[in-house]
Amino acid sequence: MIDSSYDRFFTTLGNKNRLAIIHYLAKYGPKNVSQIVDATKLEQTAVSHNLKMLLSCQFVHLTPNGKRRVYSINEETIKPLLTLMDKHVSEFCKKTCDKCAVSIL
Amino acid sequence: MIDSSYDRFFTTLGNKNRLAIIHYLAKYGPKNVSQIVDATKLEQTAVSHNLKMLLSCQFVHLTPNGKRRVYSINEETIKPLLTLMDKHVSEFCKKTCDKCAVSIL
DNA sequence: CAATCATATGAAAAATATATCATATATAAT
DNA sequence: ATTATATATGATATATTTTTCATATGATTG
Numbered sequence: 001m002i003d004s005s006y007d008r009f010f011t012t013l014g015n016k017n018r019l020a021i022i023h024y025l026a027k028y029g030p031k032n033v034s035q036i037v038d039a040t041k042l043e044q045t046a047v048s049h050n051l052k053m054l055l056s057c058q059f060v061h062l063t064p065n066g067k068r069r070v071y072s073i074n075e076e077t078i079k080p081l082l083t084l085m086d087k088h089v090s091e092f093c094k095k096t097c098d099k100c101a102v103s104i105l
Numbered sequence: 106m107i108d109s110s111y112d113r114f115f116t117t118l119g120n121k122n123r124l125a126i127i128h129y130l131a132k133y134g135p136k137n138v139s140q141i142v143d144a145t146k147l148e149q150t151a152v153s154h155n156l157k158m159l160l161s162c163q164f165v166h167l168t169p170n171g172k173r174r175v176y177s178i179n180e181e182t183i184k185p186l187l188t189l190m191d192k193h194v195s196e197f198c199k200k201t202c203d204k205c206a207v208s209i210l
Numbered sequence: 211c212a213a214t215c216a217t218a219t220g221a222a223a224a225a226t227a228t229a230t231c232a233t234a235t236a237t238a239a240t
Numbered sequence: 241a242t243t244a245t246a247t248a249t250g251a252t253a254t255a256t257t258t259t260t261c262a263t264a265t266g267a268t269t270g
Contacts (some may be wrong), residue, residue, distance in 0.1 A: 010119030058197040067267040091161040172237040
């Protein structure tokens with residue numbers, strides 16, 4: 001199954017908390033772990049675990065700064081990706097959004 | 106968490122078997138359930154369950170034909186999506202593909 | 211260099227997703 | 241109408257993910 005390579009790619013994105021982190025970084029720019037913890041109200045360890053996954057797929061970049069670890073979004077991939085999703089939602093889920101279980105923002 | 110709406114969207118894609126179905130339909134055009142079962146070597150019930158999820162996100166379309174149910178890919182979304190993924194993989198995983206756990210096709 | 215702050219790691223527990231099994235439904239053929 | 245074929249559904253079993261907990265590491269400060 002030659003295409004199963006995308007598997008991890010999508011599962012990494014398919015998670016509320018990781019998407020929350022992505023969204024936060026996309027909106028407010030580079031942030032360190034504590035800031036992400038404060039913003040998302042997730043536990044520090046959960047944030048670290050999720051960031052590790054995001055980093056391993058290179059959806060985020062890491063820039064250590066002293067004892068802080070600053071994460072930033074990989075805009076090149078994430079921005080068009082989210083745009084594509086928005087497009088899909090608005091085209092195919094216009095009036096039947098319960099059908100596709102994706103709410104219109 | 107305004108962006109959690111994408112959640113189901115990505116989890117639906119983040120599964121080996123559903124990606125196999127998507128890939129098969131993308132490559133060979135509209136197929137009925139039995140054909141998908143034969144091609145993917147999955148159980149019929151598993152295929153039906155997975156098709157239901159894909160349909161609910163409108164990644165595939167359904168055209169009943171007699172007692173057959175013919176599924177086809179939603180090219181408008183799937184094609185650019187896979188293109189985007191390919192791009193990401195080839196840009197960010199060139200030599201370090203173990204890092205992002207996505208193998209180059 | 212001991213203490214502290216920021217973050218990461220690994221293992222176990224809890225939650226969620228997926229596969230499987232039994233069965234239902236719908237169309238078609240006899 | 242009965243039987244066969246194609247597919248779907250719901251409940252449960254199984255597998256995978258995610259969270260949590262305890263602790264480790266690494267940089268900074270006093």
